[in-house]
Amino acid sequence: MIRPPRLLAAILLGVTVLSAQAQELSIGLSTPVTTMDPHFHNLTPNNSIAKHIFETLVHQDEQQALKPGLAESWRAVDSTTWEIKLRKNVRWHDGTPFTAEDVLSTLKRIPNVPNSPASFAIYMRPIVDAKAADPHTVILKTREAHPLLPNDLATIHIIPKKAEAMSTPDFNSGKAVIGTGPYKFAEYVSGDRVVLTVNDKYWGPKPAFAKVRFRMITNSAARVAALLAGDVQMIEAVPTADIENLRKDKRVSLASVVSNRIIYLHLDSGREKNSPFVTDAAGKPMEANPLRDARVRKAISKLIDRNAIASRIMEGEAKPAGQFLPETFHGTSRKLTPDKYDPEGAKKLLAEAGYPNGFGLTLHTPNNRYVNDEKISQAVAQFLTRGGIPTKVEAMPSAVFFSRGSKLEFSFLLAGWGAGTGENSSPLRSLVSTFDPKLGNGAANRGRFSDAGVDALVQTALTTIDDTKRGIMLAAATEKAVGELMGVIPVHYEVSTWGVRKGLAYKARVDQYTLAHEVKTSK
Amino acid sequence: MTVYVLRRLAQTLLVLFVTSGLVFGGLYLVGDPVEILVNPQADQEERARTAAALGLDKPVLEQYGLFLKGMFAGDLGKSFVFGRPALEVILERMPATLELAFLAMLMSVGLGIPLGLYAGLYPDRKTSKAIMAGSILGFSLPTFWVGLLLIMVFAVQLGWLPSTGRGPTENVFGFSISIFSVEGLRYAFLPSLNLALFKLSLIIRLTRAQVREQALLDYIRFARAKGLPRSRVIGVHLLKNILIPLVTVIGLELGSVIAFAIVTESIFAWPGMGKLVIDSIFQLDRPVVVAYLLVVVFMFIMINLVVDVLYSALDPRVRIAEAK
Secondary structure (H helix, E strand, C coil): CCHHHHHHHHHHHHHHHHHHCCCEEEEEECCCCCCCCCCCECCHHHHHHHHHHCEECEEECCCCCEEECCEEEEEEEECCEEEEEECCCCECCCCCECCHHHHHHHHHHHHHCCCCCECCHHHHCCEEEEEEEECCEEEEEECCCCCCHHHHHCCCEECCHHHCCCCHHHHHCCCCCCCCCCEEEEEEECCCEEEEEECCCCCCCCCCCCEEEEEECCCHHHHHHHHHHCCCCEECCCCHHHHHHHHHCCCEEEEEEEEEEEEEEEECCCCCECCCCEEECCCCECCECHHHCHHHHHHHHHHCCHHHHHHHHCCCCEEECCCCCCCCCECCCCCCCCCCCCHHHHHHHHHHCCCCCCEEEEEEEECCCCCCHHHHHHHHHHHHHHCCCCEEEEEECHHHHHHHHHCCCCCEEEEEEECCCCECHHHHHHHHCCCECCCCECCCCCCCCCCHHHHHHHHHHHCCCCHHHHHHHHHHHHHHHHHHCCCEEEEEEEEEEEEEECCEECCCCCCCCCCHHHCEECC | CHHHHHHHHHHHHHHHHHHHHHHHHHHHHHCCHHHHHCCCCCCHHHHHHHHHHCCCCCCHHHHHHHHHHHHHCCCCCECCCCCCEHHHHHHHHHHHHHHHHHHHHHHHHHHHHHHHHHHHHCCCCHHHHHHHHHHHHHHHCCHHHHHHHHHHHHHHHCCCCCCCCCCCCEEECCEEECCCCHHHHHHHHHHHHHHHHHHHHHHHHHHHHHHHHHCCCHHHHHHHHCCCCHHHHHHHHHHHHHHHHHHHHHHHHHHHHHHCCHHHHHHCCCCCHHHHHHHHHHCCCHHHHHHHHHHHHHHHHHHHHHHHHHHHHHCCCCCCCCCC
């Protein structure tokens, strides 16, 4: 019935989109950008915008491999000294040249941003001293050997010296937003849009679009509709429910990649008895905590049919996981594969551990944080119930979930972890190292898993400069913590998907950043 | 009259005070904002730093005390997420919501009263029956579904209107307003229609019921017997008498359209207060949520006050009496 106008509209839209393409690109973002200050709130949507305007010393490519950015090269002179050679002939958007002074100012500003809800100071803590050897060389000293310094530097956006004393409102108004990146700041309307214009004097490859408009469209159905209507030419975080239809749609194409985020189950392996949500098979409170037994954790892992979850619930937008990160990342194990669905093996392990009749559990899960989080939990609970461990699900908004989880109010929970550093020490340190505020370990270890062998391997790896040796240690730690002891049970890696109008191409990124200067016209 | 208004204003202060306590306590119980705000990679030291920077390391009663102290000085605290005064963040979003509410009310009153009058005066015509059937759809279909349907039909299939977002704004007396340009109206049309549908149906049904009731009363019969033209009987005598309940409902609906346009705003990516507050609740941005609810409560009280004053203007029998 609506056919003819639809065709007409499609033709008209097609024409307008084509003619506007080289000029302007509109992108629908899934989460609001809350600030223009690159050091105020360390949050993916904010960092994503900052990466257009500002640059880091070290860049990460779409697989999070380190690439020269504002630094041409970097090397460890000795175990605690790093020499960073800066790129010459780089200019700020206002024309002043970029030098080592700017880097030093940035490092000084980062720990001192007032009211910052999530600062970048964590990446600065290992650095005890920074100085400029010459205008294009920076020498950084770390407290102890810190091999991840280049990864940390990839998170820190460099601002000009004159912006050191600028406040967050100065950035939000645009006054202080002067970077070296491929795009210049044009407009920021909180909760609505960010507009950027191309930096003609950029030192790197020229972006394909003269102007970029980021629109914050948090409702995912509306975001898809905006793409189909041609109001935006690109969207991030395509919802799984629409993947099938979009794949068939001639007007758009999809770009996806297995991301660095794992969805996992954490079990209370800390409490010796009276774990709050463990009951016996009949549902009565139980004193013993079966989750402390690695065989029980392994049995739970074997009861989960990961392929079914990935194909049915995630519509193929997930890859079954056997460790913290896909194998392409540094420090991962070549030996670990996802546990196969094996109810017989699980039964045997449960009997061996002394629970032939099973026991009862409650799985706590957020319902607005990860893709299909509550549905995954429902599926896991059904698999476990079928396998002799009657499991209830209690879902709640992430605002409630994480507070309660960190107060150790749960026995069994589902959560996710994105490795910000792009290598395997990040999950090892936060999820399965022994909780230790002094060392900053185990901050997200909500099951209080603890194993001296794993701790030792991770700690040594964290101070081993040699990449290969460190990689082997991290892999060994993963094999012990996940493969052998099941400190956490990996479920799957999320797949991140972008949708673009025909004629455009985007290389999907594992870190989920949406970067306009990486969008190409495919002709 | 003056005493009456003053007494109402004093009550307002009390209500605001109670609201602030309830919301503050409620959000405190929901969870710890630090858990949501920090980057997941943050270690324990960074978490402690965030708590201290936002004043969340103090006991809750002390936090509330500080908040009250600020409130009486007109400072509702700084947003955790934006690092700016919460009231400023809210007021910045207010024009977007107000213009949507204004358009929606215009549509629902402008269409609702004439359609309701028609349906009430000629209840047996087919058109009237169609109007009434339509109004049932209008308030029984869920807003988010209608919103998506409107987008699919008018933006995706027909391509007549933009799917989401707010049009270009211009500065009018210091506020950025988008509905004074054709382009801006194109953006505002679908969301305000979506917002208006429910109110429109309500007003149609209410007007019709009133008309059916009043049309049979003696004063109408008398006016007609006196030989007054039909237009005057309907336009002056009838309309004035059905307006009293309508004003109450319109007043309350105006309040709810401003305060609870959340669903429409998030579907149409309209950068108003509703979208702000839903994001703030998810991020436990307590200062913004508290400030928003205080603003909303204040607004409702004011609207009610205006409605009460309007009553006496519409119906001379209603006098705002001094309480004994």
